[in-house]
Amino acid sequence: MLLKGNRFFSTSDLVGFAILAVLIFVILPVGLDTFRLNLFGKYLTYAFVAIGLVLCWGAGGILSLGQGVFFGLGGYCMAMFLKLEASSPEATKIQSTPGIPDFMDWNQLTELPLWWEPFHSLTFSLFAVIVIPVVFAFIIGVAMFRRRVGGVYFAIITQAIAAILTILIIGQQGYTGGVNGITDLRTLKGWDIRTDDAKVLLYFVNGALLFVCLFIAQLIRKSKLGRILIAMRDQEDRVRFSGYDVANFKIFVFCAGAAFSAVGGAMFTLQVGFMSPSFVGIVPSIEMVIFCAVGGRLSIIGAVYGALLVNLAKTTFSELFPELWLLGLGAVFIAVVLAFPNGLAGLYKDHVEPRLLALFKKKMGDDGSAEDFDAIKTAAE
Amino acid sequence: MFADYTMGELGAIFAMQGFAGLILFSVFVLMALGLAIIFGQMGVINMAHGEFMILGANVTYLTSNLFANYIPSLFSIYFFLAMILAFFVTAALGMLVEWSLIRHLYKRPLDTLLATWGLSLILQQVYRSVFGAREVGVTIPEWMMGSLPLTDLIEIPINGIFVMVLAVGISTAVYIMMFRSSWGKQVRAVTQNRVMAGAVGINTERTDRLTFGIGCGVAGVAGSAFTMIGSTGPTAGQLYIVDTFLVVVFGGAASLLGTIASAFSISQAQSIMEFFLSGSMAKVLTLLTVVGILMLRPQGLFALKLRK
Numbered sequence: 001m002l003l004k005g006n007r008f009f010s011t012s013d014l015v016g017f018a019i020l021a022v023l024i025f026v027i028l029p030v031g032l033d034t035f036r037l038n039l040f041g042k043y044l045t046y047a048f049v050a051i052g053l054v055l056c057w058g059a060g061g062i063l064s065l066g067q068g069v070f071f072g073l074g075g076y077c078m079a080m081f082l083k084l085e086a087s088s089p090e091a092t093k094i095q096s097t098p099g100i101p102d103f104m105d106w107n108q109l110t111e112l113p114l115w116w117e118p119f120h121s122l123t124f125s126l127f128a129v130i131v132i133p134v135v136f137a138f139i140i141g142v143a144m145f146r147r148r149v150g151g152v153y154f155a156i157i158t159q160a161i162a163a164i165l166t167i168l169i170i171g172q173q174g175y176t177g178g179v180n181g182i183t184d185l186r187t188l189k190g191w192d193i194r195t196d197d198a199k200v201l202l203y204f205v206n207g208a209l210l211f212v213c214l215f216i217a218q219l220i221r222k223s224k225l226g227r228i229l230i231a232m233r234d235q236e237d238r239v240r241f242s243g244y245d246v247a248n249f250k251i252f253v254f255c256a257g258a259a260f261s262a263v264g265g266a267m268f269t270l271q272v273g274f275m276s277p278s279f280v281g282i283v284p285s286i287e288m289v290i291f292c293a294v295g296g297r298l299s300i301i302g303a304v305y306g307a308l309l310v311n312l313a314k315t316t317f318s319e320l321f322p323e324l325w326l327l328g329l330g331a332v333f334i335a336v337v338l339a340f341p342n343g344l345a346g347l348y349k350d351h352v353e354p355r356l357l358a359l360f361k362k363k364m365g366d367d368g369s370a371e372d373f374d375a376i377k378t379a380a381e
Numbered sequence: 382m383f384a385d386y387t388m389g390e391l392g393a394i395f396a397m398q399g400f401a402g403l404i405l406f407s408v409f410v411l412m413a414l415g416l417a418i419i420f421g422q423m424g425v426i427n428m429a430h431g432e433f434m435i436l437g438a439n440v441t442y443l444t445s446n447l448f449a450n451y452i453p454s455l456f457s458i459y460f461f462l463a464m465i466l467a468f469f470v471t472a473a474l475g476m477l478v479e480w481s482l483i484r485h486l487y488k489r490p491l492d493t494l495l496a497t498w499g500l501s502l503i504l505q506q507v508y509r510s511v512f513g514a515r516e517v518g519v520t521i522p523e524w525m526m527g528s529l530p531l532t533d534l535i536e537i538p539i540n541g542i543f544v545m546v547l548a549v550g551i552s553t554a555v556y557i558m559m560f561r562s563s564w565g566k567q568v569r570a571v572t573q574n575r576v577m578a579g580a581v582g583i584n585t586e587r588t589d590r591l592t593f594g595i596g597c598g599v600a601g602v603a604g605s606a607f608t609m610i611g612s613t614g615p616t617a618g619q620l621y622i623v624d625t626f627l628v629v630v631f632g633g634a635a636s637l638l639g640t641i642a643s644a645f646s647i648s649q650a651q652s653i654m655e656f657f658l659s660g661s662m663a664k665v666l667t668l669l670t671v672v673g674i675l676m677l678r679p680q681g682l683f684a685l686k687l688r689k
Contacts, residue, residue, distance in 0.1 A: 057491075063491045063494070065494075143676040143677075144676060144679075147676070147677075147679050148679070149675075149676075149679040151490065151491065152424075152426055152490050152491065152494070153630060153675075153679060155426075155491065155494060156426075156626045156627070156630055157630075157672055157675060157676075159623060159626070160623055160626075160627055160668055160671070160672050161672060163623045163668065164665055164668045164669055164672070167661050167664055167665050167668075168661070168665050170661065171659060171661030171662055171665065282619070282622075282623060283619070286495075286498055289495065290495070293495060323506065323509075323510060326502045326503070326505060326506035326509075327502075327503055327506045327507075329499070329502055330499040330500060330501070330502035330503035330506070331499065331503065332499065333495050333496060333498055333499025333500075333502065334482065334496050334499040334500065334503075336495070337486065337489075337492045337493075337495050337496040337499070338482070338485060338486075338496065341492070
């Protein structure tokens, strides 16, 4: 058999990765038109955040209600670069000050603020996409975890930070684009990101990056570090008494979650073509937690499905029955907490996998690997 | 920036601004009291707290319509009845929520957060379907409109004074309930050691339900008081929730006095800074300071000395 488990990937993990890869790289691109594919690409950017939350919350027991902050910071870094490229002096010659982004011109700014300057460089911007959110997460993490703030308090403070950043972005309209965000992004180094070809390509780049993050997350989960995280979640004091510096592990996993979210945010900007404070604040941040909870807070693959499903449901329901969407989302929150604390992944593990394994064994007995593909397909459905 | 004003005008500005801060303070206290009971005492994170306040506001709105249509002669005092109704309606809903949702989650505080957030989404949609998406304002009885001229320059709005009186009254009531009644003793016993409290004969389930109900009821009264100074829409509750939690956490979760002190400092800081800066920057700076202080002193201003 090709799918053989090793230290980092058990057989069922490999099957899960393979199914997800088939879904993202074959089934969706073949089955959907460019518009829908772009929409799914957008959903998948939320999966980055959800993976980060699985690490922080599911494994580490740290619930952050401010992941939107990192998603937003990553997205804004990307958007600032794209906006500067879209505001060349030729393209903006009707403005009273050509060469600066249009919203700055509207807000009577006459020159580019100093902190915008480095974003002329793509290298710097890509660097900033990861580094700025991670540094920010590091500062928050050091301040909180070193003082042993955790659990509920951490959740509330991260939520407050999300609120602060939103108010700041909306208030400083001249520097950030205000409530509309940074819009009208056109090209990346001369390459038009609004064409259908570009959208398809960006979808695949997004998928590939998602898999990179999934692999990193899987390595973290299955390494000694991952086991310490889980031990810490369940019995923090015992881990501390065993001589581990609990705070450092928490800071690390929080920063990793921030980095994933930031990559998702940058890919969001590229695929959707704008970034606004409505992806930063309290409401989107909590919705990101629900993607993770629906998928299963312990399963990184589940988180991807959770992000896809909740967003698909959101788009479908809010188009068809706008009144029902909030009721449905609220009910999902309650149901996930009360009835399915391990989400879809838990359901799969409890009900589907045992039967699947039984099926596997039976078929292996009389025929061998020829039937494997069917079993994988059943799992996908 | 002060050069354009005379001394008298400056004094008046500071007095008015200080008074605006006091009204904000009363609002914060009213919002935070219910949460101080639910979060501070029980440790339950009720993200639907804002929606309970909106329920109180909506009850007030309905009562005012009822009085205006059927017994206009008593319209000037409808507000007192409305507050009592708001208390009981929200308390009843709170107890229902505790029974159906919260009691399963006492051991999983982070999950209560998500579940009550779901509840808040549902309540928002219900309000939107029942009362419409637009903000509703109630008609204030005549004696509450207008303002008291203190000097030539300083005027104090009467509804502001009313809200302040209410805040003081409710805080006193909550204080007496929590620290001077046998019920309060039971609540504190249950939160400190559930098993032991049960062993000495306290009905812990009933205490929990009642505590949650009263916390929600106080939120309802707060919402009712809000209708006096502004209008309420279906999503208004969400705007308050971060402020409210920060007030309670900043004060030190289990301390009522801390809640009041933190409400005072946050509201004064914000309203004074609002005079110098734009409203959004004042808010950002205030929240940042609070978060900063909480990072340095996670237990809040007034911490109970407890061994854990």
